[in-house]
Amino acid sequence: MRGARALLGAIGAICAIAPAASFAADTPAAAKKAAATQKESKPASECSDYGTGFFKLGDSGFCGRAGYDVMGFAAKDFASHDIGLVGQRLPSSVYAAGVPILYYYDKNFSKQTRDPYPGVDAQVNFVAMRQTDYGLLIGYVNLRAAGQLQDDESGDMRYVANNAVNGSVLQGLVDQAWVRLDGLEVGVQPSMFGFARWGYSISPGYSSLVNTPAVSYTYRVDNVAGSNNSVSASIALEDPSRRDMGDGVLADYGETYRPDVVAQARFGTPNLLLHVGGALHEIHDVAAWDCCYSPDHTLWGAAATAGGEYRFKWSNVFGPAAGDTYGRLLLQVAAARGAIGYLGIPFFATDYVVGGDGDLKETTGYSAVASYEHLWTPTVKSSITYSIFGTSEASDMELLGPNEPMWFDVKVRGALLQGGIEDMIQPGLVLGAEAGYTWTTATGNYAGASSAPLSVSFPDVAAYVRKFF
């Protein structure tokens, strides 16, 4: 259920300690304090220098802090129908591996979505840090158990774990676990590709925020030319399997020996954060090989992103009449070729299509998010987010028979509008509600003949309560 998965993903992004490159104001106070201490090149004489809640860990010289974040929610998905996709290899008298084809159709989800569903996302984390001769040493671990009760295709209610995108409980249980020394970070950490957030809504817009096993290094310069501005550059080697978008028929990933290479650059001022990123993702297909010993091909997919976030006080724009209200605006775009997993969109396309001759044709796609958050009072805020995406998945022309050419070109486009409101009724206790509306359209062309377009649209709503420390 989209809403549930979205909500479950939200906490992870919110409570995670941001990577060293982040300048977002959401960066936990601990990390900020630590950075400040590091700049001053003096050891933390007291753990309180790192922030509230830090305490000494014996005589180790480390200061630590434990936290938790628990969210319960109830949601309703009103999608009775959605676009379903079927990948198939058509029999061919020319290629033993068959000719790839992709169909789209109107799929009935009414049994899965007929009832509202409850869910929970519980996380506990611990951070420890100390100054060393080589810089600030930080260790962080965040454990997460997330799931929901939902109806399955038979209409029977069952528990679904949402710890990880692939449904694995174990993989997602360790949401983050990393060690950072100065700019070097090793472990399960936020990908360097993603922006600070996917929009200000509690459920995600079409943007990618993924935690992944990685080794990364960030070089950062604060107070550039005596200003309050900062710049950073990062490079990371990340687990490629977290980004694979394969269905096993049109695209089937084999053993991959090379990590994804991800780079990031950021520029920050007290009010502005700009971000650019890029990634290379190795494709090694075995679909046609495993089937019929067609040649085994490899190539690199790629993705790029750019984004910006601007924070402002409305009275600086409209004068005192605007009162004591604040706002922030986020824009982000991403594009990919053969690396659709970097777009943060529903699974409407595989990374590539392998032909009967083993040749690979990369799928292209894009996503974009525009989001605004308004702080009405120090405890009440609302947000609106609009996201779009598009994919174009196609095959090369191949022969079903000696005189029977076939190819396909299927495009899927979608938009998502989300609005939410949230009230912190006590320190660390938040009540919120959010509503969304989704539009999606698929079109196709098969051997030069157009198929009929298929459009779906549906709303969803959710309410949640969240307690954190």
Next chain:
Amino acid sequence: MLRKLILVGLVAGASGAASADPLQIQSTTLTQTNVHNYALIAPGSVSTEITVDQTGADNNTVVDQSGDINVAEVNQRAKSGNTSDVNQDGVINIAAVTQQYNFGGIPGATPGYTGQQTNVGFLSEFNSGGVSILALTGPGNTLISSFGRTH
């Protein structure tokens, strides 16, 4: 009926070579009436009797049968083009292709896909806009995935 009688006679005459029982021949008739019709028939190594009837602007059929007894009948009525490719590798192979012209097809109303197991093999059918693609595949070459947004 005449064809069935011939088939049984052939099987009886070739009983020394063919181990198949004529009663185990699986048969089906597949019909397409869209503008652009594609039928891909590959039921694998079972004995089959397949009839494909296509009426459209252009019709395309590929048949690959490798059972002991293979019977294929393709009837195509097109406006512009009929193509048919029949490959049979069995003890008894019978194929008949009829092609006629000056006919048309009817576009499909809404995108539709069905996939189901039949007595002859897995039958998938996509019918949308001006396109109809039909595939009949055996256990060894039925390669299908399903994906999309989760709910």
